[in-house]
Amino acid sequence: MAVKVLVVDDSSFFRRRVSEILEQDSDIKVIGFAVNGREAVEKTAELRPDMITMDVEMPVLDGISAVKEIMSSNPTPILMFSSLTRDGATATLDALDAGAMDFLPKKFEDIARNNEDAIKLLQAKVKEIGRRRVPRTFKPITQAKPQSMPLATPSSLRNTATLKQPDRSFQRTNSNASVHASGKKYQLVAIGTSTGGPVALQTILTQLPANFPHPILLIQHMPAAFTPAFASRLNGLCQIKVKEAQQGDRLQQGTAYLAPGGQQMMVEGRGSSKTLRVFEDNSERITYKPSVDVTFASVAKACQGDVLAIVLTGMGADGRDGARMLKQTGATIWAQDEKSCVVYGMPQAVASAGLASESLALDDIALRIKKEIGCG
Incomplete structure (x- = not known):
């Protein structure tokens, strides 16, 4: 129809x-x-x-x-x-x-x-x-100060359409109550997303504490004119610091770096001193600028397996190839679940490829991150 x-x-x-x-x-x-x-x-x-x-x-x-x-x-x-x-x-x-x-x-x-x-x-x-449906009782996002912990309403964006379920080998995580940290050590967290991403990122980041012990990389498909405003908005709402990434930024704990629209963001360096390379990409081969695959691939090289990578709602399959490279180094890969996605494209691509160890509802991701990382 x-x-x-x-x-x-x-x-x-x-x-x-x-x-x-x-x-x-x-x-x-x-x-x-x-x-x-x-x-x-x-x-x-x-x-x-x-x-x-x-x-x-x-x-x-x-x-x-x-x-x-x-x-x-x-x-x-x-x-x-x-x-x-x-x-x-x-x-x-x-x-x-x-x-x-x-x-x-x-x-x-x-x-x-x-x-x-x-x-x-x-x-x-x-x-x-x-083809998505929103519930009859929709609640908009409340803009508020970080200490009041504003939460987006991902339930308002949930897809109730019936889609063919792919074969999955990952764990479906419905509650954080019985979930325990893996004990794995991390250097950073990387999150990739597209359609529905602004709400999803706000939902997650506003729940993270100011003393979050690692840097966070954010790759959101978004035009260049939008990323400064989006980073500024997140920074005003979150307890962690959020900024639009710049060439040469040194990665700091408790700071999230948003890839600039129209450019690529890569991690360079080894050990405790890592910086960002932000550059114009005129390649016709790469569709997305910024691209989740490009950033994930650089993180795989710079951090090996000491990475928690999360793929959120979005059209297409950007992030799948980069997640595969991360997985080969021993990184932990999570995907947002179908029900809480605006568009179950990018997470589905990662999950269907057998790369995601867990499928998480958007409401649960922040708490799950804090448990896995070991911060409150």
Whole structure:
């Protein structure tokens, strides 16, 4: 059955363009349009779409306010379109906090290397997001100070669709109550994610203590204009320090380094002195910039098996090859479970390859990390 889409934008040209692109795919059907946020709220109640594409800046009621109202009254998967500016980045992150599942740049030339790739990516995201369901009682993320320990609401993003279950050899961990630390020693934690990642990362990082004993590497598929704002937001919410990675950064315990959008992040050095190499990557061979595979591979070389690597929600299979290299050195690999993912692509790729030793619900990952690392 085709995914039913409501297209929301105050520009008639953009509404028409998005509609034409989406309906090139027989699995997508545009069932209506809205020209502002207020009309979006009304049309959502009337048409009951499977998903919504939503502009951020609109008259009468802006996109963020519309997302909040829709998620309060008729929870529906929402894909935001945003300008690649500092203000656009902040507004889009606010929309994700309010309940939107993902975002794309409004300029299609910023989405991918060529127009055909951009079209395919948009269609794929709409189908993936449109097949997800959110519960009728949705709770948005609460922005709060670290000491009050704000928690995102991953249960609001859980996928209830029935998918074919792959063969898995890993342990399904449903509760932390009976789980004990392995006793393994680590040098760092590395986390890779894509669609649904901003909420997932906030959920995990806000629960880690200020004295977390290792550096943390964060690889989130995100445009260059967004990563400074995202790192700043996380830093304001977390007890650990969070920063956008820079060339030459020396890895410090209790600090999370977010890979800059449009660049690659690698770890260099051996022993206790390790630094980050951050660089422009013009290779056509590597799709993602930043790439989880690139960072994981460098960590495998620099840290051998003394690594805890976690692959969270996201489309595609980025992280699988890097996780394989880490696994060969003796590293510990975890994957987010299907139920708590926005898109069970990247974790599924790792799990299906037999690389993940545990499958964890998003709600459980932070506590599981603290038990494994030995910090409270």
